Every structure is written in structure tokens, then in C-alpha cells.
Amino acid sequence: MPAVARETTQSCPECGTEIHGDSRFALWCAACDWNVDPEEPRPDTGRLERAERALARRHGEQLLAEMLSGRDSRPRRDASALAAIALALTVHGATLALAVGGVWCVVAGWGGAGVVAGLVLLVLAWALAPRVSRLPDDRPVLFRADAPELFALVDEVAQTVGTRSVHAIAVEGSTNAYVRTYGVRGRRLLTLGMPLWEVLTPEERIALLGHELGHYANGDTRNTLVVGTALRTLSLWYGTLQPISRPSPIELAVNALYVVPRLLVHGLLVLLVRLTSQAKTRAEYLADRLAARTASTQAAVGLMDRLLIVEALDVLLRSEANRAALGGSRAAREVRARADELWGLLTTYAASIPEHEYERQRRAGARRGHQVDSTHPPTHLRRACLLAGDPEPATVLPQTHRTALIATELAPARTEVARRLLRDGVED
Numbered sequence: 319m320p321a322v323a324r325e326t327t328q329s330c331p332e333c334g335t336e337i338h339g340d341s342r343f344a345l346w347c348a349a350c351d352w353n354v355d356p357e358e359p360r361p362d363t364g365r366l367e368r369a370e371r372a373l374a375r376r377h378g379e380q381l382l383a384e385m386l387s388g389r390d391s392r393p394r395r396d397a398s399a400l401a402a403i404a405l406a407l408t409v410h411g412a413t414l415a416l417a418v419g420g421v422w423c424v425v426a427g428w429g430g431a432g433v434v435a436g437l438v439l440l441v442l443a444w445a446l447a448p449r450v451s452r453l454p455d456d457r458p459v460l461f462r463a464d465a466p467e468l469f470a471l472v473d474e475v476a477q478t479v480g481t482r483s484v485h486a487i488a489v490e491g492s493t494n495a496y497v498r499t500y501g502v503r504g505r506r507l508l509t510l511g512m513p514l515w516e517v518l519t520p521e522e523r524i525a526l527l528g529h530e531l532g533h534y535a536n537g538d539t540r541n542t543l544v545v546g547t548a549l550r551t552l553s554l555w556y557g558t559l560q561p562i563s564r565p566s567p568i569e570l571a572v573n574a575l576y577v578v579p580r581l582l583v584h585g586l587l588v589l590l591v592r593l594t595s596q597a598k599t600r601a602e603y604l605a606d607r608l609a610a611r612t613a614s615t616q617a618a619v620g621l622m623d624r625l626l627i628v629e630a631l632d633v634l635l636r637s638e639a640n641r642a643a644l645g646g647s648r649a650a651r652e653v654r655a656r657a658d659e660l661w662g663l664l665t666t667y668a669a670s671i672p673e674h675e676y677e678r679q680r681r682a683g684a685r686r687g688h689q690v691d692s693t694h695p696p697t698h699l700r701r702a703c704l705l706a707g708d709p710e711p712a713t714v715l716p717q718t719h720r721t722a723l724i725a726t727e728l729a730p731a732r733t734e735v736a737r738r739l740l741r742d743g744v745e746d
Contacts, residue, residue: 343675355682399539402593406548409586410448413551417443446555448547451500453507457490458731465727467720472508475527478713479608481535484508489731491635491739493628497530497541504543506534512728512735513631516661517668518624520716521617528612528714529621532605539597545590552587559583599695606700614712615704622701626679627671634667635660635739642740657736 327338330347339345346353416439423436453459462469468487476483484497485505492511500507508530518526539545559580561573610618638660684698694700 339674340672343671344678346678348674348677351681354678355685357682396597398593399597402539402545402590402597403542405586405590405593406545409548409551409590410544413443413447416440416446445558446551448551450502451498451507453486453500454488454490454509457488458734460487460489460727460731461485465724467723468727471524471714471720471724472527472531474714475524475612476531478612479528479532479535481531482506484531489728489735491735493631495526495530497533499541499543512661512732513635513664514624514628515728516665516732517631519617519620520721521613521712522621522624524712524714524716525609525613525617525621528609529605529618532608533601535608536601536604539594539601541601545594549587549590549594552583552590555583556580556587602694603700603703606704610704610710612712612714615709617712618710619701619704622697622704623676623680624668625697626676626683627668630671631664631668634664638663639740639742656740657733660736660740661732 324341325338326341326345327336328345329335330337330350330352332352333347333350335347335349337345337347344353344356346356420436420439420443423432423439425436426432428435460468465487469483472487473483484507486500486507488507488509489512490509491513493514494511495509495514497506497508499505508527514526515523533541540549559576561576561580562569565573606618606622609621642656680698680701683696
């Protein structure tokens with residue numbers, strides 16, 4: 319992917335309009351949309367992800383109309399949410415029943431057979447029990463003493479959206495950001511993907527924080543302890559019951575025994591996803607609104623546009639990792655020196671993307687329903703929701719000295735993440 323923009327011109331083969339573009343990106347016609355979406359469709363994904371994407375799109379359109387009509391769109395406990403909680407409790411109840419049954423069999427004994435059966439049930443209960451997430455050990459994790467200015471900004475955003483702040487911040491190499499809980503006390507972890515953070519403006523970073531913390535403020539059903547752990551438990555069950563590939567005769571019999579339980583677990587997983595899909599979609603729209611109220615509508619819309627180019631950023635990162643891999647041992651020695659250069663290269667590239675490429679991505683995204691992932695409503699609908707109504711002013715404003723201090727606090731982590739991105743290319 320060339321780093322330097324080169325202007326190119328041609329006539330549109332459909333309508334004859336003269337097209338001016340950048341040779342690094344697809345040449346397209348704004349007058350008739352010729353070649354607006356030349357990319358190959360994504361490879362087919364699993365049934366569950368396809369179902370999630372379809373639900374997010376359908377509910378995204380329904381809820382956008384609801385929110386634009388002025389009807390009450392606040393989070394609420396409707397019949398679907400109550401049914402999801404009941405189903406989640408049933409899932410946890412099944413795991414508890416295995417544990418209780420195991421203890422009972424061990425105590426009963428039955429001449430030793432009960433002990434064996436009980437131990438099997440206890441192992442199953444232990445394997446299938448919901449797990450409490452822990453802090454990641456494969457990426458940098460910052461606490462308040464490590465980054466006081468960053469936490470002060472997060473605290474200010476949390477207060478603005480009406481929720482408590484986070485206890486830790488992890489930094490990783492994805493073009494993403496998300497929140498989750500960890501530990502038995504339900505402490506909060508914010509994960510920042512450094513490639514995404516680096517290409518955002520200070521205002522867009524505040525919008526990103528407002529969106530992520532907004533998930534705690536608007537009652538996202540899937541973020542609750544009961545439903546969230548039930549989804550993870552069902553996913554674990556479903557993964558465990560997958561048929562063994564190239565089975566031996568004994569494994570073939572095991573595969574046959576797995577068929578009915580696998581279908582049952584898959585049905586429960588799909589049902590729980592369906593019951594929580596509308597609430598999840600509503601939560602994304604509400605989180606976007608909180609992002610706009612925190613950082614301004616303009617900053618939140620800018621964040622939406624940045625999300626349209628994350629695939630291009632990922633391509634650039636993979637290209638740099640491949641270059642490091644092709645360099646062999648010499649590249650391995652230079653990884654440390656090139657780590658900081660990686661972020662400069664990425665931000666320079668993002669800043670050089672012309673407006674007509676963003677417009678192409680917006681039009682193409684509307685055609686194919688671009689989504690950040692399978693749980694988010696289409697990006698163009700989120701953008702339309704933000705632009706409807708009066709623009710929101712910023713509540714939290716970036717401060718030049720704080721921005722500089724935050725960059726200093728993140729410097730060790732950003733260097734480590736860059737090294738890992740490049741080193742993965744060398745080690746592969």
C-alpha cells in the first residue's frame with residue numbers, strides 16, 4: 319500500500335463523469351456510484367455469527383426508526399430481557415445440578431460405582447461452570463499509579479455518562495476498544511486497541527471512552543453477570559460438543575452421542591442471542607448518544623468514520639509485520655528501533671486518507687451493511703442516528719497538557735504493543 323498519495327483521473331464508464339481520485343484507493347464515481355463497492359464479500363462465517371449479524375441489522379433498522387420518531391428509547395426490562403434472565407438462570411441451574419448430583423453420588427457410594435459417577439459429574443460441573451474473567455497477562459495493563467492523567471480523563475467521562483469508572487486499562491494491538499468485568503468483585507477493565515487510539519483525534523478519543531463507558535450506564539443485558547456468564551457457558555458447551563474431525567471408530571460413536579446435546583445447546587445459545595439482540599442493539603445506539611453528549615456529535619460522527627477504515631489499518635499493520643518477517647534475523651534486531659516508527663507510519667497514513675474515500679466507504683457500508691462486529695448495528699445507521707436532531711456540544715473537552723501527559727504515560731505500552739505486532743511477523 320503506497321504511503322504517498324497520487325492523484326489519478328479518468329472518465330466514468332457508466333455515466334461519463336470525470337473522476338478524480340487517489341491511486342491508493344478504489345476509483346469510483348460519486349454521480350452514479352460506479353465501482354463504489356468493488357471489494358470481495360467476506361467469507362461465510364458460522365451459523366451463529368450469521369444469525370447475530372442478521373438480527374443486529376434488523377433490530378438496527380427498527381430501533382433507528384423508533385429513536386428518530388422520538389419514542390422512549392431508554393433501556394428497559396421488557397419480556398425478552400426477563401426471559402433471557404430466566405434462561406440464563408436455567409443454564410446456571412443445570413451446572414449446579416451436575417455439581418449437586420456429583421456430591422450426592424460420591425456420598426451415596428453404591429459400592430464404589432457412585433463415587434466414580436459422582437467424580438465424573440463433578441468434573442463436568444467444574445468444566446462447564448461459568449468462569450470469572452481475570453486480568454489479561456498477554457498485554458500491558460495499567461493501573462492508576464501507572465497512568466494518573468489517563469485515569470483522570472476516564473473518571474471525568476464516567477461521571478459525565480453517569481457510571482463509575484474503571485479499575486484497570488489494558489492496551490493491545492487490535493483496532494478495537496471494549497469494556498468487561500474481571501474478578502469475583504466485578505471490577506471493570508477498559509481495553510484500548512492502540513492502532514485505533516493512535517489514529518483518533520483527542521475529541522474522538524473522548525467519544526470512544528464515552529461510548530465504551532456508556533455500556534455500563536445504559537443497562538446492556540449482555541454485560542450483566544448472569545446473562546453474560548450464561549452466554550460464555552453455552553458457548554463453551556457448544557465448543558466442547560463439536561464433532562471430532564477424522565474420527566476413529568470409537569470417536570465416531572462419541573460424535574453420534576454428541577448430536578442431540580449439541581443441537582440442544584445450539585438451540586439454547588441461539589435463543590439467548592435472540593432474546594438479548596434487541597437490547598444489545600439499543601445499548602449500542604444509547605452508547606453512541608452518550609458519546610455525542612460527552613465529546614460532541616461531531617466527534618462521535620468522526621469516530622464512526624474512523625471505524626470504516628479499520629480494515630485498511632489492519633492491512634497496513636499486516637504489511638509491516640510481513641516486512642519484518644522477510645527481513646529475517648536482521649529485522650528481529652531492528653524491531654525495537656522500528657516500534658515507534660510504526661505508529662508514526664499508521665497515523666500518517668490515516669491522516670492522508672482523502673474525504674472521497676471516506677464517502678465511498680460510507681456509501682459501500684450502507685449497501686452491504688458494514689458492522690464493527692456481529693453484535694453492532696450497521697455503522698451507517700449509527701451515524702444517521704447521531705446526525706438526527708440538534709448537534710450536541712462537548713461536555714468533556716480535551717486539554718493540550720493532559721493529552722501530552724497521557725501520551726507519555728502510554729509510551730511504554732505503545733512501544734511494547736508495536737514490538738509485539740512486528741515480532742509476530744518475524745516469528746511467524
